[in-house]
Amino acid sequence: xxxxxxxxxxxxxxxxxxxxxxxxxxxxxxxxxxxxxxxxxxxxxxxxxxxxxxxxxxxxxxxxxxxxxxxxxxxxxxxxxxxxxxxxxxxxxxxxxxxxxxxxxxxxxxxxxxxxxxxxxxxxxxxxxxxxxxxxxxxxxxxxxxxxxxxxxxxxxxxxxxxxxxxxxxxxxxxxxxxxxxxxxxxxxxxxxxxxxxxxxxxxxxxxxxxxxxxxxxxxxxxxxxxxxxxxxxxxxxxxxxxxxxxxxxxxxxxxxxxxxxxxxxxxxxxxxxxxxxxxxxxxxxxxxxxxxxxxxxxxxxxxxxxxxxxxxxxxxxxxxxxxxxxxxxxxxxxxxxxxxxxxxxxxxxxxxxxxxxxxxxxxxxxxxxxxxxxxxxxxxxxxxxxxxxxxxxxxxxxxxxxxxxxxxxxxxxxxxxxxxxxxxxxxxxxxxxxxxxxxxxxxxxxxxxxxxxxxxxxxxxxxxxxxxxxxxxxxxxxxxxxxxxxx
Ligand code: NOJ
Numbered sequence: 001x002x003x004x005x006x007x008x009x010x011x012x013x014x015x016x017x018x019x020x021x022x023x024x025x026x027x028x029x030x031x032x033x034x035x036x037x038x039x040x041x042x043x044x045x046x047x048x049x050x051x052x053x054x055x056x057x058x059x060x061x062x063x064x065x066x067x068x069x070x071x072x073x074x075x076x077x078x079x080x081x082x083x084x085x086x087x088x089x090x091x092x093x094x095x096x097x098x099x100x101x102x103x104x105x106x107x108x109x110x111x112x113x114x115x116x117x118x119x120x121x122x123x124x125x126x127x128x129x130x131x132x133x134x135x136x137x138x139x140x141x142x143x144x145x146x147x148x149x150x151x152x153x154x155x156x157x158x159x160x161x162x163x164x165x166x167x168x169x170x171x172x173x174x175x176x177x178x179x180x181x182x183x184x185x186x187x188x189x190x191x192x193x194x195x196x197x198x199x200x201x202x203x204x205x206x207x208x209x210x211x212x213x214x215x216x217x218x219x220x221x222x223x224x225x226x227x228x229x230x231x232x233x234x235x236x237x238x239x240x241x242x243x244x245x246x247x248x249x250x251x252x253x254x255x256x257x258x259x260x261x262x263x264x265x266x267x268x269x270x271x272x273x274x275x276x277x278x279x280x281x282x283x284x285x286x287x288x289x290x291x292x293x294x295x296x297x298x299x300x301x302x303x304x305x306x307x308x309x310x311x312x313x314x315x316x317x318x319x320x321x322x323x324x325x326x327x328x329x330x331x332x333x334x335x336x337x338x339x340x341x342x343x344x345x346x347x348x349x350x351x352x353x354x355x356x357x358x359x360x361x362x363x364x365x366x367x368x369x370x371x372x373x374x375x376x377x378x379x380x381x382x383x384x385x386x387x388x389x390x391x392x393x394x395x396x397x398x399x400x401x402x403x404x405x406x407x408x409x410x411x412x413x414x415x416x417x418x419x420x421x422x423x424x425x426x427x428x429x430x431x432x433x434x435x436x437x438x439x440x441x442x443x444x445x446x447x448x449x450x451x452x453x454x455x456x457x458x459x460x461x462x463x464x465x466x467x468x469x470x471x472x473x474x475x476x477x478x479x480x481x482x483x484x485x486x487x488x
Contacts, residue, residue, distance in 0.1 A: 022424045025483040031095040031136075031432035032479040034454065035394055036085070037143035037187065038102035039072045040441040044079035048118035051108025053145040054155070058202040065204065070447030076439055076457050077464045079122065084466055086129045088438060088455055092472065093479045096136035096182060098393060098434055099126070100143035103168060110147025112167040120175050127179050138182035138393075138434075140245065141169055141226075144192060144201065144444075151203050156215040157196055165222040166229055173234045181240040184393065185226050188247040188328055189219040189276055201444055209306040209348065213293070217308040220279050220318060227321035241323035244280065245393045248273035248329065250370075250377035254336035254354055261336050264351045267292070268335045269380060271349040281385040283319040284310055289349075296348050306348075324431065325381060328394035331366065332373025362407070364398040364450045371414035378422035378430060389431045392419065396436035398443070401451035408454070408471040416484055435475060439466060 039055045046056075059071035078085055089097045103110055105119030130137045142165070146155055150164055169185070186192070195201040197212035205211060223244050230242055251268035253261030270278070270286040278286040285307060293307040310318065338345040338352025345352045355361075360369040374395070381390060397411035412435060422428040440453035448459050454472040458465045478484060 022420055024420065024485070026420070027423060027431075029431070030482065031391065032475075033094050033096040033098055033138060033432065033434040034089060034092065034438035034475075035098035035138075035434045035436045036078070036438050036441060037100040037140065037145075038105075039075070039143070039145040040437075040443070041076040041078040041085075041099075041439065042102060043072065043074040043077045045073045047079065048105075048122070049108060049116040050102065050119060051104035051110070051116075052148045053102065053104045054148055054151045054202040055145050057148045057151075058204055062204070066445055067447040067449050070442065072442040074464070075442045076466075078439075081464060081466075082122075082126045083129055085438060086126070086133055086135065088466065088468070088472075089130070089135050090133040092454075092476045094135055095479075096138045096432075096434075097130055097438070098138040098140065098182075098184070100140035100145075100187065101172060102145055103142065104145070104147045106171060107147070107168065109149035110164060110168070111149070112164075112171055115171065123176060127176055131179060136182060137176075137180050138184065139172070139176065139180050140184040140187050141165075141172055142185065143187040144195070146203070155196070155203060156192055156218050157207065157211055159218055159221070161218050162222045162225055166225045169226040170229060170233070173230060173238065177234050177238040177240065181238070183230075183240055183242045184326055185223045185242065185244045186219055187245045189216055189223075189244065190247055190272070192219060209293075213307045216275060217310075220276065221314060223280075224314070224318045224321045228317060243322045243324050243326040243391075243393075244276065245326040245328050246273060246276045247394075248327075248377070250329070250332040250373040250380065251335045251351075251353070252332060252373065252376065254334040258336075264337055265335050267349055268333075268346070268351050268353075271346070273377070273381070274384070277325070277381070277385060279310070279315075279318045280322050281319070281388070283315040292350065293348050322388070324389040324391055325385065326391055326393040327377075327381070328436075329374055329377060329392060330395060331368045332370035332377075333368075360407075362398045362411075363400055364446065367398050369397075369411055369414070371411075371418045373418075374415050375418035375421050375426075378419070378428045379426045382422075382426065382428045387427070387429050389429045391432035391434065392430070393434050394436040395433065396452045398450040398452055401440060401456060403456055403467060403469050405469045405471045408469070409474045412471060412475060412478075413484060416478065420484065 063069035107115050127137050193212045193215040196205045196207050196215045199206050251265045253265045255261045267288050270288045274286045294305045297305040333353040335351045335353055342352040355368050395415050397408040423430050437452045439455040440451045440457040443450045456467040
């Protein structure tokens with residue numbers, strides 16, 4: 001009888017496809033959160049002493065750059081309605097809420113000798129409200145809204161930013177560090193670089209590759225300086241954790257059996273997710289990136305490489321400056337060698353990107369649904385960086401704002417399923433997941449056309465009424481039960 005039982009178990013296990021055999025529970029202590037950012041939700045752009053930032057400046061001086069000439073002047077009005085946001089986070093049973101601080105609310109010009117007590121008070125009230133509801137604040141120091149005054153000084157391509165950012169961080173640690181235990185220095189530094197290189201976001205500059213790599217270099221140095229500041233002055237007492245939210249698609253070979261395509265995919269990942277991860281985990285830019293950018297610069301006849309060089313001292317200071325790996329991930333691509341004529345050709349890294357026609361596309365053309373990309377990316381991070389603890393600090397789906405957002409549910413479900421696979425099949429140390437976003441908000445250059453929220457916000461209603469969508473209930477169930485009910 002016992003033998004028969006064992007046989008049945010063995011038969012069942014072998015006939016169930018591999019993806020169905022993984023556990024559906026998240027490990028004990030797994031953290032669930034949702035994320036937002038100051039300019040995208042707060043509004044109150046000129047209230048209570050707040051200064052002008054690069055988004056205020058751009059949307060007011062060049063409204064035609066943003067779809068429908070939309071702006072974040074009012075956005076979700078979270079500056080006044082933050083208690084409603086916290087109540088939603090509480091009802092979702094979230095372990096943490098990731099939000100960002102608007103630098104010009106804290107210091108109107110960005111210079112730290114002139115602080116704005118009302119701005120500091122706002123974030124204290126928000127943090128206190130979260131803690132009173134048992135929700136851990138995860139604070140992003142910089143989510144793209146640079147003080148305009150600092151931009152006028154050059155912004156992220158001026159090395160002086162390292163010191164300005166460090167002074168700003170010091171004010172944040174001093175004012176909030178007794179209550180905040182999770183810090184993100186910079187959100188998606190690569191996207192900030194694009195804002196300097198190819199007219200993508202505010203400050204809407206076109207400094208090409210020189211600006212692109214320079215802005216990355218300076219952000220890395222600023223991040224590492226803030227990490228050491230925390231170690232030297234605050235960590236013993238405040239006992240928090242610090243990281244930097246690194247964004248990236250995952251690049252997979254177009255032809256899996258082609259050695260060339262495998263190599264190209266690895267190179268693409270070194271240029272994308274590796275750009276900021278390598279210096280932080282290994283001390284310097286990845287050798288592949290160094291080699292390709294240096295070679296390209298030489299071919300162009302430049303006297304030096306567009307990718308700046310770290311000193312030995314800087315390399316020492318960069319290594320190990322993340323207490324956990326913070327990953328923002330939405331989509332993936334296929335890569336192969338390309339030609340300069342292809343619009344997706346990356347001329348420094350020498351590859352072109354493709355998509356598989358069977359992959360579903362969201363309302364945002366760049367957001368193509370490829371859940372296995374997240375699984376593979378988590379394994380890549382594990383292998384490259386010695387299996388660090390990973391918190392997915394952003395992942396989410398764009399649609400037209402419908403309340404019955406079944407596609408968002410599918411997306412989150414499939415990406416959470418990939419997370420479980422990485423945890424159980426590959427022993428990746430993933431410790432948390434954050435949905436972007438808690439509420440619909442201002443989606444940068446796309447204005448209010450694309451909706452990412454689990455909660456609908458009526459942007460035509462002066463009261464900015466919030467209405468939970470179907471995905472809200474879905475995510476609430478996952479968070480509350482700590483498991484995914486359905487397996488793929
Ligand atoms: C990443 C950014 O951090 C966030 O601000 C943005 O809204 C989402 N991606 C969706 O595009």
